[in-house]
Amino acid sequence: xxxxxxxxxxxxxxxxxxxxxxxxxxxxxxxxxxxxxxxxxxxxxxxxxxxxxxxxxxxxxxxxxxxxxxxxxxxxxxxxxxxxxxxxxxxxxxxxxxxxxxxxxxxxxxxxxxxxxxxxxxxx
Numbered sequence: 001x002x003x004x005x006x007x008x009x010x011x012x013x014x015x016x017x018x019x020x021x022x023x024x025x026x027x028x029x030x031x032x033x034x035x036x037x038x039x040x041x042x043x044x045x046x047x048x049x050x051x052x053x054x055x056x057x058x059x060x061x062x063x064x065x066x067x068x069x070x071x072x073x074x075x076x077x078x079x080x081x082x083x084x085x086x087x088x089x090x091x092x093x094x095x096x097x098x099x100x101x102x103x104x105x106x107x108x109x110x111x112x113x114x115x116x117x118x119x120x121x122x123x124x
Contacts, residue, residue, distance in 0.1 A: 004065025005044065008112040017109055019045070020102055021092035026085050032068075033083040039072030042099050048089035054084045061086070067116060073099050074117040 006014040021044065026032060032043055035054065045066050052060040054067070059081065062068060068083045073096045094102070103110030 003074060005067050005112045005116060006065060009106065009108050011104045011107060017102055018092055018104065020098055021094040024093050026089040026091060028085050028088050030089070031081055031082055032085070032091070035079050035082045037079045039069065039077065039079060040044075040083050040096050041082075042067055042069035042073055042094050042096070043091040044094070046092060048087040048091075050089065051084045051086050054080065056082075056107060059100070067113065069112045070099060071117040076115055090120045109116050 002057050003100075006017065009017065023046075024043075033041075045062060045064055045068065047064055049061060049063045050066075050068060052062060069079070071077075072079045075111055099113070
């Protein structure tokens, strides 16, 4: 499965990141991110699995530790994919402003976000 973006952080920084967002539960079938929409939020998956789809075609399956929605924030673009919950999810929701603030305050988190975004862009 997916390596956690938090693995690159010191435990105290990982806790700061988790505490900075809002913990939510999302139902199976819910689509928290839609292709070609503005980059206004991102989610860190803490439990469950999502399908990442481009043009309706699944391009990836992500689970706990993965961040979704960060690529468009980092690259300042519209969403490049739709994310659909394959199972009920527990996530930590971040506004785009909070993600950018955390990336500035915690350099390792910023680097991990940019690496994840670059990896997704390369894989598309």
